[in-house]
Amino acid sequence: MRQSVVTATLLAAVLFAGCAASRPMGIEEYYAGDRASAERLFRRGLDRERNSRALYLLLLGTVYLEDGRLEEAREKFIEATEIMESFVAEGEFAALVGREAAKQYKGDPYERMMAWWYLGLLDYALGDYHMALPSFKSSIIANSPPGDEAYMADNASGYLMTAKTYIAMGDASQALREFEDALVAGAIRKDSMTLFNAISRAARELKATRADGHFVQLAADLTIAAAPGVVYDSEDLSAGVMRAGEAAGARLAEARESGELDEDDAEVLAESIHAVSTMAARLLRGAGVPKGGAEDLEALHPAGGSGNIFVVTGIGSGPYKYNTGAYGRLVAFGRRPYSQRYARVFVNGRQVGRTVTIEDIYYQAVNRGPRAMDSILAGKAVLKGGLEVAAAIAFESALADDDRERLEDEEDSDGFLDNMFTGMMLALMAALVRPEADVRSWETLPDRIQALTAEVEPGEHDIEVAFYNAAGLRVGAPLRFRGVPVHADRETVLYVRSGVGGWAASPVNGRSVVTPE
Amino acid sequence: MRIPKLHLPASSLHFAGIAAAVMAWSLLALGCTRSVYVNPDEPDVLRGTGIDSQDVRTVAQEMSRSLVGARVLADAPERPVVALLPVKNETRDRIDTNLLTLQMRDLLIQHAGDRIIFVARDRLGDVYAEREAKLAGEVSGTVDRMISGADFFLTGTLKSIHTTDGRTSADYVYYSFELIDAVSTEVVWAMGYDVKKVGRRGVLYR
Numbered sequence: 001m002r003q004s005v006v007t008a009t010l011l012a013a014v015l016f017a018g019c020a021a022s023r024p025m026g027i028e029e030y031y032a033g034d035r036a037s038a039e040r041l042f043r044r045g046l047d048r049e050r051n052s053r054a055l056y057l058l059l060l061g062t063v064y065l066e067d068g069r070l071e072e073a074r075e076k077f078i079e080a081t082e083i084m085e086s087f088v089a090e091g092e093f094a095a096l097v098g099r100e101a102a103k104q105y106k107g108d109p110y111e112r113m114m115a116w117w118y119l120g121l122l123d124y125a126l127g128d129y130h131m132a133l134p135s136f137k138s139s140i141i142a143n144s145p146p147g148d149e150a151y152m153a154d155n156a157s158g159y160l161m162t163a164k165t166y167i168a169m170g171d172a173s174q175a176l177r178e179f180e181d182a183l184v185a186g187a188i189r190k191d192s193m194t195l196f197n198a199i200s201r202a203a204r205e206l207k208a209t210r211a212d213g214h215f216v217q218l219a220a221d222l223t224i225a226a227a228p229g230v231v232y233d234s235e236d237l238s239a240g241v242m243r244a245g246e247a248a249g250a251r252l253a254e255a256r257e258s259g260e261l262d263e264d265d266a267e268v269l270a271e272s273i274h275a276v277s278t279m280a281a282r283l284l285r286g287a288g289v290p291k292g293g294a295e296d297l298e299a300l301h302p303a304g305g306s307g308n309i310f311v312v313t314g315i316g317s318g319p320y321k322y323n324t325g326a327y328g329r330l331v332a333f334g335r336r337p338y339s340q341r342y343a344r345v346f347v348n349g350r351q352v353g354r355t356v357t358i359e360d361i362y363y364q365a366v367n368r369g370p371r372a373m374d375s376i377l378a379g380k381a382v383l384k385g386g387l388e389v390a391a392a393i394a395f396e397s398a399l400a401d402d403d404r405e406r407l408e409d410e411e412d413s414d415g416f417l418d419n420m421f422t423g424m425m426l427a428l429m430a431a432l433v434r435p436e437a438d439v440r441s442w443e444t445l446p447d448r449i450q451a452l453t454a455e456v457e458p459g460e461h462d463i464e465v466a467f468y469n470a471a472g473l474r475v476g477a478p479l480r481f482r483g484v485p486v487h488a489d490r491e492t493v494l495y496v497r498s499g500v501g502g503w504a505a506s507p508v509n510g511r512s513v514v515t516p517e
Numbered sequence: 518m519r520i521p522k523l524h525l526p527a528s529s530l531h532f533a534g535i536a537a538a539v540m541a542w543s544l545l546a547l548g549c550t551r552s553v554y555v556n557p558d559e560p561d562v563l564r565g566t567g568i569d570s571q572d573v574r575t576v577a578q579e580m581s582r583s584l585v586g587a588r589v590l591a592d593a594p595e596r597p598v599v600a601l602l603p604v605k606n607e608t609r610d611r612i613d614t615n616l617l618t619l620q621m622r623d624l625l626i627q628h629a630g631d632r633i634i635f636v637a638r639d640r641l642g643d644v645y646a647e648r649e650a651k652l653a654g655e656v657s658g659t660v661d662r663m664i665s666g667a668d669f670f671l672t673g674t675l676k677s678i679h680t681t682d683g684r685t686s687a688d689y690v691y692y693s694f695e696l697i698d699a700v701s702t703e704v705v706w707a708m709g710y711d712v713k714k715v716g717r718r719g720v721l722y723r
Contacts, residue, residue: 078611085565085567086565087565087566087716087717087718087719089718089719089721089722092719092720092721095721096720096721100721103721103722106722119611130603130606130614131611133606133607134606134608134609134610134611134612135611137607137608137609138609138611141609141679144679144681373720373721373723376720376721
């Protein structure tokens, strides 16, 4: 009977702890192509989940953006950015004492960056350049690293669109300055810096674990191995990192066997080492991570009347978050597989070019740097572990008391009740401590943003956008836009999300919007 | 008519008390969702460190005050004609900059309407249509005056610097307004106003 009480108490504590909240509803429907259900669920989330309002606004905004409902999309992004930028936040106390997801969602830097960027794109497509400019500037700021102004943001897409907006507003000299920044941002982002950031992150994680001095040394080795590559040669860097990665892997295996590290920490380390080594191996193979360097951006240079059609594509499925580490206190980013690599654009059946990468959203997500909340969650995980152990000891003592009383045929003593009460209190407190990290994220973002500019004769044109895989084979049916108005002095903007939909918009003649047939 | 006296058991009274308290609380909570009028000169907590209504009003008032006293208006032999040009917004804030020039225009007309004339260039299309209708005899009235040319353009530029250390963010915004001679391009009056705001994010968002 008393054992049943203990079991019931533990079960209640587990149930009380409940499930971590959670990724937004409607995502599965969205990726299954059931857009009506996805929209309905996003609307439901908007009505019901007060602290996730900005997130559901972004999710709905994406649906409207892809369906060519530009004004509705703009409305949603405006409200979302207002919430995300406000210093007022709800649920902060609840998130500190309970689960992090109780706080008001305001997005990671990459999400804020993209919210502003999409808002700017809509302003730009609709000819509201005076609104597009602050939106693109906010997109750059959202992604800027804190601290010294000498460190610039690396989202080339923000600088590029700022430059294009200045061109549209007739300020060519400022446009060229912004474009230079876009090139620098593209260069910063290209391979060696990406790897350096990933290694720095891995090194921080190594240091953050309850590891011994050997691991701290390995972290330092990784950082040193990465440092020359930033300035000199990415091949040397990759080889150095791979060697350091192998050494770290071997040391990790030893530590696992000897029980020096607990499984959760070992798992985090293994993931970090694997991620860094894989990236280094890709670099050595010449694959390059990620695309979107300066040479790609050169193709979009706005000088000299670059064109009157601007095609923007969203390719693949962007990053999503999931919990990892002890009690899910860490956030890791996943990415759904996709085969599209670029798009070709045809005007009246004639190819005018292929798109190049101007933003790598997954890269921006994984390079966000540490958060103050990470330390809080680590502390909560330690506290929860301690409380669980203490509760288990109390329950064991209660059961031992019970057994002793039965063996010795004693009357009921206070020992059992005291220990049970203590155990229950500790189990309850353990259940209340929620170290799991918030994994809400804007999962309907694409993985990459690509773009193309082209110049065609003014008039109405049939435009087709087709996606291709790495082997150069067409993926899915192309999107055809009939009778797209193109003018000599104002860009017509096309936005196409691979495998989903899109629109073409001209800011002239009452902002005509064309959706694909 | 006599009203019968009710004798409720104590538990019912207790329940009724709780229900009344819940209802009162609900009403209070509902009351909180109502929109209320606030002073536009109050700082806007929702906009963070960005431009808010208080800034717009202060800038418009400062600029108008300075412009009323400017020699170019005071010494002008005839009332000068001023046209508004769009204000360049190079900050990170999505604001309609017409708010600034419109407030300045309204304040200037209110306080110095006898010394300055504004022309509504943004309504030129409607004015042309009305003139054509009058000339065609479709509507009453005559076209007995020319469309006024501007002596000066009133315009401005907003620039900003944003800095952050991840915890605290600061925005410095500089508002520059100028009166430009519409013939010679000379800047005959200019004034600047700057604002710096600092905000701090909660620990969960750093």
